[in-house]
Amino acid sequence: METSFIITFIGDDRPGLVEELSAVISDHQGNWLESRLSQLAGKFAGLIRVSLPSDRGALLEDALKQLSERGLSVRVHTLTEADTSASNERAIRLSIMGPDRPGIVREIASALARQAINVIDMHSDVSSAPMSAEQLFTANVEAEIPASSDLDALTDTLEQIANDMSVDVNMDLL
Template sequence: MTVFTNHQIVLTAIGEDRPGIVSELTQLVSDCHCNIIDSRIAILGNEFTFIMLLAGDMSAISRIEHTLPTKGMELGLLTMMKRTASHVACEFCAGYTLEYTGIDTPGTLSKVTRFFADNHISICSLKSDTYEENDELKMRCELEFNIPVEVDIDHFKVSFEDLSRSLNVDYIFRRIR
């Protein structure tokens, strides 16, 4: 076990997008002697969003907790932090992505995510957006998920087929692991 696995913290920063913001935040992490274990960046509207999972010893985690609020204010960022522990993965039989597209209809994503919850399947990642095509507003979504060993994948796929028809979306499942 390395010193970086002792303690972990999730850090989120949101603010107006501009060049150099990622550099400023990653330099702060480095200066606090933390290691970036995982991260995601998204631009939503004109806002920059950066989520990082950091690891370090107790001193490094405390340093980032005390330094980030001031640095965030200097950079005009809204920041949040939460201590966490290493993820304990459940036993699964396969990993998949689901991509679906259709006419943008309110409630579609909610119904799809409810379907996953009702089938006891956790979503690992999700990306959705809208775009114009032939003067229509369309939606697209990509989810990554793992199928727990106790879930019947064939029944899951058949049930999703029924849901996709009711939502009028086209979809593709891809096995990724």
């Protein structure tokens, strides 16, 4: 019987880090199913979903925790059947861009939370605008919307935030 696990980790970015993780997973008969890995501010962090024989989970967790000697903080979470069941909710993508200022993420996240909209993926960045060198905030958000959500009300709320914060917010149904 196979069991699925989510492995979370963070450590100083360095060559060979992914190889170390993949070797431990492979050595314990694990199958690397999917991942989200990223370097940010000199750190390397990620989420990895693996499957392996049920009786190998504790051994895998012990082996991964030994990587802390090399500066890597690792946690292993066992997934249940409910964790892996597919969602039947609709999906949206938000694109946000404008002058950087505190509170943009909070305002968008609050608007989504009020309608029980679940953020499933978010990438954001602050960079210099090409012509003015002004700090420019950009974000891409994917979220799941309950079938009962009022898209018109969400659109109105996002437009109000866009006006108040001087940012562009675009929403697309996926």
